[in-house]
Amino acid sequence: MAFHANGGGPPVGGTPARGGGIVQRSGKVLERVHSLSYHATDHKLILDVETAQTVGSVKAATVGDITIQNTGGTPAFAILAYRLWTAAGTMSGTTYHLNYLLKPGESIYVPDSPAVIADETVEQLAGTVVTNDAPTATRYVSVDAGGMNEAIDGTEVGIDVDETSFVYVGDLIRVDDEIMDVTAKSAESGAGTLTVIRGTHGSIKATHDASDDLRLPFFNAYHDFDRYATVRTDNNGKFKCFNFFGLGRTATNLQGITPGSIAIKFFSGGAYQNCGMSGITSSTNSGLTAGDEYKFNISVDGGGVHNNLAFTVDSSNTNFGGTSGIISLIQSALDTQYYTAGNLFEKKITVGIVNGDVRFASGSNLETSAIFLAAPTSGTTPFGVGRIPAIGISAGNPRVSDAVASFVPDDVIYDPITYSSSPNTGAFMYDNGNGRLFGMGTGTINYETGAIDFTGLPNAEFVVSCLHTSAFSGRQDATDTVKMNSLKAIYGNTPNQKWNGELTVTRS
Numbered sequence: 276m277a278f279h280a281n282g283g284g285p286p287v288g289g290t291p292a293r294g295g296g297i298v299q300r301s302g303k304v305l306e307r308v309h310s311l312s313y314h315a316t317d318h319k320l321i322l323d324v325e326t327a328q329t330v331g332s333v334k335a336a337t338v339g340d341i342t343i344q345n346t347g348g349t350p351a352f353a354i355l356a357y358r359l360w361t362a363a364g365t366m367s368g369t370t371y372h373l374n375y376l377l378k379p380g381e382s383i384y385v386p387d388s389p390a391v392i393a394d395e396t397v398e399q400l401a402g403t404v405v406t407n408d409a410p411t412a413t414r415y416v417s418v419d420a421g422g423m424n425e426a427i428d429g430t431e432v433g434i435d436v437d438e439t440s441f442v443y444v445g446d447l448i449r450v451d452d453e454i455m456d457v458t459a460k461s462a463e464s465g466a467g468t469l470t471v472i473r474g475t476h477g478s479i480k481a482t483h484d485a486s487d488d489l490r491l492p493f494f495n496a497y498h499d500f501d502r503y504a505t506v507r508t509d510n511n512g513k514f515k516c517f518n519f520f521g522l523g524r525t526a527t528n529l530q531g532i533t534p535g536s537i538a539i540k541f542f543s544g545g546a547y548q549n550c551g552m553s554g555i556t557s558s559t560n561s562g563l564t565a566g567d568e569y570k571f572n573i574s575v576d577g578g579g580v581h582n583n584l585a586f587t588v589d590s591s592n593t594n595f596g597g598t599s600g601i602i603s604l605i606q607s608a609l610d611t612q613y614y615t616a617g618n619l620f621e622k623k624i625t626v627g628i629v630n631g632d633v634r635f636a637s638g639s640n641l642e643t644s645a646i647f648l649a650a651p652t653s654g655t656t657p658f659g660v661g662r663i664p665a666i667g668i669s670a671g672n673p674r675v676s677d678a679v680a681s682f683v684p685d686d687v688i689y690d691p692i693t694y695s696s697s698p699n700t701g702a703f704m705y706d707n708g709n710g711r712l713f714g715m716g717t718g719t720i721n722y723e724t725g726a727i728d729f730t731g732l733p734n735a736e737f738v739v740s741c742l743h744t745s746a747f748s749g750r751q752d753a754t755d756t757v758k759m760n761s762l763k764a765i766y767g768n769t770p771n772q773k774w775n776g777e778l779t780v781t782r783s
Contacts (some may be wrong), residue, residue, distance in 0.1 A: 311351055311769045311776040318354055318766035321780055324753040325763045338753075339782045343375075343765065344382035347777030353377055354766040355385065358759040360393040360400060360746050368756075370763060376770070377778075389751045389760045402533050402745030405522060407540065407686070407738040409642070410506035415449050415490040416521030418442070422489045423450065424466070429480040433468045436489060440464040441524050443724045447476070447517045449492040454478040454500050464526075476500045491518045505736055507641060512716070512733040519725025523743035529758050531723045531749020533742040535708040541715060541735040543702075546576075546637035546644035546681040551664040551674050554631045557596020562661015566590045570654035573609075573635070577643040579618040583651045584608055595633065602626055602633065623734070633663075637681070640735035644681035683738055704731055723749040 309321050324338055343353045355373040371392040375383055393400055418441045425435045434448075439460045442448060446457045448471070455471035474480035477499025493516035494500045497509055508514045518524060523532050563569060570583040586608045589599040596602060605626050612619035623638025624646065637644040650656045650666055658675060659665030666675045684702035689695070704716040712718040718729025731737070742748065746760045753761035769776030 313772045322765040341385040345377040346779045349774045351776030352768040356764040357392045402742035410520040414494040415492040417488040439467040449490040515728040533748045536742040537706040538740040539704040541732045542640045545679045548646040548678040549676040550633040551676045569657040570651035572649040581618045
């Protein structure tokens with residue numbers, strides 16, 4: 276909890292309306308000027324966020340930023356009520372009060388932020404910790420104790436389930452290989468009925484048994500559910516799903532992701548093979564014979580081998596560079612196969628000069644991304660000809676380098692002088708606590724449902740870190756007795772038995 280006190284000035288929002296009432300001033304809401312008389316045991320209710328009010332404004336789950344100012348002539352108590360958390364996932368029924376004694380003209384500022392009272396030993400408020408986990412390749416998780424409780428045919432749109440609290444309106448659910456959009460549910464928790472649209476995202480309506488699992492899918496929803504075999508961005512770097520990879524969903528109301536805890540790191544390194552040369556420039560002569568055809572085998576990203584990729588050396592240019600040079604000819608042959616059915620279909624490969632060597636690199640950022648060069652099954656190989664080393668000869672001799680596998684960047688970087696470590700912030704996409712994603716990608720995150728939509732590296736898999744299912748996860752809530760993680764109420768009192776105090780509350 277963060278509060279700010281100041282020593283005077285007029286109430287935020289303008290001059291209060293004496294005698295009560297709600298007044299609007301420059302985008303701020305003046306709730307009421309409250310006259311306070313001394314009472315030894317009972318405090319006066321000023322603002323009740325949890326229940327329907329008898330004083331001031333109506334019930335609200337959140338009330339905005341609040342300024343409480345002593346606008347009277349004698350000190351007054353401003354008393355903020357919060358619930359007590361006693362352990363991870365456990366809320367006490369006890370309300371604790373934070374008391375301020377404000378002198379005339381003083382004020383406190385209470386931000387509209389999640390806040391709870393807890394003993395210093397209750398470290399579990401951070402939530403369940405997830406560190407650099409890759410979303411499961413199945414692209415779904417089964418909902419524990421929340422499966423269907425009926426068999427359905429291929430047309431039924433009301434799906435009876437054992438526990439509705441696992442699912443939100445707007446979710447996708449998966450039963451066998453059918454995807455359904457959830458448009459309504461009959462209850463917030465317990466047994467109920469989900470209203471769905473059947474057979475979406477490229478799936479087919481089907482019959483299902485009561486014993487079939489109800490799953491929360493997290494395929495890339497910019498495409499059909501079976502477009503990719505893993506959780507990954509598309510060619511444009513776009514990714515969308517309607518839960519945070521199954522994390523933070525429970526049968527209690529402690530659902531959600533903790534704002535500010537998200538860090539997503541893409542596979543972005545490796546997946547290349549060098550030809551084992553040095554000092555190569557675009558004007559370096561390759562040593563290949565003008566007009567001759569050469570072939571080699573290549574595989575990419577764990578796919579099958581494309582045999583005998585062919586290119587013919589230009590009759591007047593045997594250099595590595597130039598529009599008709601060796602590199603350009605190989606790249607053209609690779610680009611043709613990108614659009615041709617076979618083992619290189621829609622598999623991007625680039626070839627170019629990097630640090631004085633010729634490098635073949637995968638255009639994907641997948642855990643399985645890799646390049647593998649080999650001699651052809653037929654025809655003339657370019658390996659071992661001219662400047663290009665051979666494949667598979669002993670170490671210590673010029674040879675095509677071993678392939679470098681794909682990897683994710685390290686979490687930390689080290690200072691070259693002091694060797695002190697610091698977070699490798701440039702490698703991650705983070706959330707800002709307000710539902711926005713930034714860094715290595717941009718997009719949005721819903722902390723309650725986990726729905727995420729972003730643009731990052733193209734053709735990339737990723738690992739995720741976060742905290743979930745704690746007092747601070749998901750939405751801010753002042754009304755739910757299971758997860759009351761917000762200001763509950765404001766009370767007032769005065770220590771002076773002979774002079775009434777006065778507090779003015781302003782919301783913005």
